[in-house]
Amino acid sequence: MTYAYWIGNALLLGVFYLVWGPLREMAKETSDVLARSYTTLSAYISVFFVLYPTVWYLSETIYPAGPGIFGAFETSVAFVILPFFCKQAYGFLDMYLIHEAEEQM
Known part of the structure; x- marks a missing residue:
């Protein structure tokens, strides 16, 4: 299990590289509003x-x-709450920011 944990973290670093590197540059090239x-x-x-x-x-x-x-209880609660904020709350924030960007463009 230790290897799986560290392999997962290495892959997460790869995702962070993509999100904060090339994809962020693409957003900057599009417009300042979208970049923000x-x-x-x-x-x-x-x-x-x-x-x-x-x-x-x-x-x-x-x-x-x-x-x-x-x-076990705290872990279960965390793994119930985290997906909510990563999916539903992120989706609402994304829709709100898209709406705001459309108004500013």
Whole structure:
């Protein structure tokens, strides 16, 4: 399980490279309004993407080699709440920022 954790984190770094590197440059080239919206959305999703491996690492039930700060209940609650903020809340924020960008363009 230790290898899976570190491989997953390495892949996450690859995603961060794409999000904060080439894709951000593409948004900057399009317009300042879209670049601001993209940066906001990138920061939002980056924070929540970092929380997934953090919860996994701190969980005693999923990653026994870690510090075991979260029990089964806390881990379950975190993995119920995190997808909500990564999907539904992100979707609403995205729609709001697209609407705002359309008004400013």
